[in-house]
Amino acid sequence: xxxxxxxxxxxxxxxxxxxxxxxxxxxxxxxxxxxxxxxxxxxxxxxxxxxxxxxxxxxxxxxxxxxxxxxxxxxxxxxxxxxxxxxxxxxxxxxxxxxxxxxxxxxxxxxxxxxxxxxxxxxxxxxxxxxxxxxxxxxxxxxxxxxxxxxxxxxxxxxxxxxxxxxxxxxxxxxxxxxxxxxxxxxxxxxxxxxxxxxxxxxxxxxxxxxxxxxxxxxxxxxxxxxxxxxxxxxxxxxxxxxxxxxxxxxxxxxxxxxxxxxxxxxxxxxxxxxxxxxxxxxxxxxxxxxxxxxxxxxxxxxxxxxxxxxxxxxxxxxxxxxxxxxxxxxxxxxxxxxxxxxxxxxxxxxxxxxxxxxxxxxxxxxxxxxxxxxxxxxxxxxxxx
Ligand code: PLP
Numbered sequence: 001x002x003x004x005x006x007x008x009x010x011x012x013x014x015x016x017x018x019x020x021x022x023x024x025x026x027x028x029x030x031x032x033x034x035x036x037x038x039x040x041x042x043x044x045x046x047x048x049x050x051x052x053x054x055x056x057x058x059x060x061x062x063x064x065x066x067x068x069x070x071x072x073x074x075x076x077x078x079x080x081x082x083x084x085x086x087x088x089x090x091x092x093x094x095x096x097x098x099x100x101x102x103x104x105x106x107x108x109x110x111x112x113x114x115x116x117x118x119x120x121x122x123x124x125x126x127x128x129x130x131x132x133x134x135x136x137x138x139x140x141x142x143x144x145x146x147x148x149x150x151x152x153x154x155x156x157x158x159x160x161x162x163x164x165x166x167x168x169x170x171x172x173x174x175x176x177x178x179x180x181x182x183x184x185x186x187x188x189x190x191x192x193x194x195x196x197x198x199x200x201x202x203x204x205x206x207x208x209x210x211x212x213x214x215x216x217x218x219x220x221x222x223x224x225x226x227x228x229x230x231x232x233x234x235x236x237x238x239x240x241x242x243x244x245x246x247x248x249x250x251x252x253x254x255x256x257x258x259x260x261x262x263x264x265x266x267x268x269x270x271x272x273x274x275x276x277x278x279x280x281x282x283x284x285x286x287x288x289x290x291x292x293x294x295x296x297x298x299x300x301x302x303x304x305x306x307x308x309x310x311x312x313x314x315x316x317x318x319x320x321x322x323x324x325x326x327x328x329x330x331x332x333x334x335x336x337x338x339x340x341x342x343x344x345x346x347x348x349x350x351x352x353x354x355x356x357x358x359x360x361x362x363x364x365x366x367x368x369x370x371x372x373x374x375x376x377x378x379x380x381x382x383x384x385x386x
Pocket of ligand 1: 009010069070071072073075098100146148149150175177178197198199208209
C-alpha cells in the first residue's frame with residue numbers, strides 16, 4: 001500500500017530546509033527581540049529579514065508586512081480593524097469565504113451592528129462584477145473577497161475587483177491563504193489594500209501568518225500590549241515561526257515557475273481521469289487558469305464523502321470532503337451549497353489537493369483505487385440503486 005498525501009490545502013509538510021533555518025531560533029539564538037543587548041538584536045534582525053522576504057515575494061514594502069499567529073488572525077484583523085476605524089459601515093464579502101471571514105462578519109453584525117452583504121457566486125464559484133457593483137453604497141467601508149477558494153480552488157477576478165474598489169475609494173482585503181502558495185501575487189499590480197497569508201500552507205510552520213497593510217492605511221491596533229509590530233499586534237514575536245515563514249515564501253516563489261505547470265498538468269490528468277472513469281462524476285469549481293493548480297474537487301452522487309475518506313484512508317490516501325461532520329450534525333459545505341449543488345451532491349464531495357510530493361505514480365494509484373471505491377459504495381447505496 002502506498003502513502004499518498006492529497007490534503008495540501010489543509011496543511012503542507014514542513015520543508016526540511018525551512019526547519020533547519022528555524023532551529024537556532026528555538027535554541028541558541030533565543031534572545032527577546034525587544035531587548036537592547038546585542039545578543040537579542042540577532043532575533044530582531046532575523047524578524048526584519050523575514051519581513052523583507054515576505055515583502056519581496058508580494059512586491060510589497062517591508063513596512064507593509066505585519067506578522068500574526070495565523071491566516072485566521074489576519075482575516076479577523078482586516079474586518080474588525082476596518083470596521084472599528086470606520087466606526088461602523090457596510091462590509092461586502094462572499095458566501096464562500098473561509099469561516100475566518102464569515103464568522104468575523106457575523107460577529108460584527110451581532111455585536112457592532114455591522115451591515116454585511118454576502119455576495120453569491122456563479123456555478124463555478126466566481127463572484128460576478130455586476131453583483132459587486134450593484135451592492136456598493138456610500139457607506140461601504142470594506143470589500144473582502146478571497147483570492148482563491150480553499151475547497152474548490154476557484155480563483156476570483158482579483159485585478160478587476162481591486163481596480164474597482166480603488167476607483168471607488170473602498171478598502172479591498174483578500175484572503176490569500178490558499179492562493180499565495182500556488183500563484184504569483186503582486187499586491188501593487190492587483191490594487192490590494194490588505195491581504196492575509198499563512199505559513200503552514202506554503203511548507204512553513206503552523207502558527208505563523210502575515211498581514212499585508214498598504215502603506216498609509218490606518219487600522220485600529222489589533223492586539224494591545226507591548227510595542228511589537230509597531231504596537232499594532234503586541235506580544236513577543238514567534239521568532240522561529242517568522243523566520244520559517246520568510247524562508248518558506250522565498251523558496252515557494254523560486255519554485256513556482258516549475259511547480260505551477262507541473263501541478264496543473266497532474267491536476268488536469270487527475271480531473272480528466274476521474275471524470276472518465278467514474279460515471280456521473282461532477283467537477284466542482286472552474287477549470288484551467290481560473291483554478292488553483294493543485295486543487296481537484298468532485299461530487300459523486302450515491303456516496304457519502306466521509307465514507308469515501310475512510311475507504312481512501314484504508315488505501316493510504318489522505319483526502320478531504322466538504323461534508324464535515326461537526327458536533328454530530330452532518331452540515332454540507334457552505335461553499336458547495338453556494339454553487340447550487342444539491343445536498344446529495346454536496347454530501348458526496350471529495351477534495352484532493354496536490355503538492356510538492358505528489359508524483360505521476362501517485363495520481364495513477366488514485367485513478368486506479370478511487371473508481372473501485374466509488375463503484376463499491378454505490379452498490380450499497382439505496383439512493384444510487386433507486
Ligand atoms: N483562509 C483560508 C482560505 C484557508 O484555507 C485557511 C485555512 O485552511 C485559513 C484562512 C485559516 O488559516 P490558518 O490555518 O493559518 O488560521
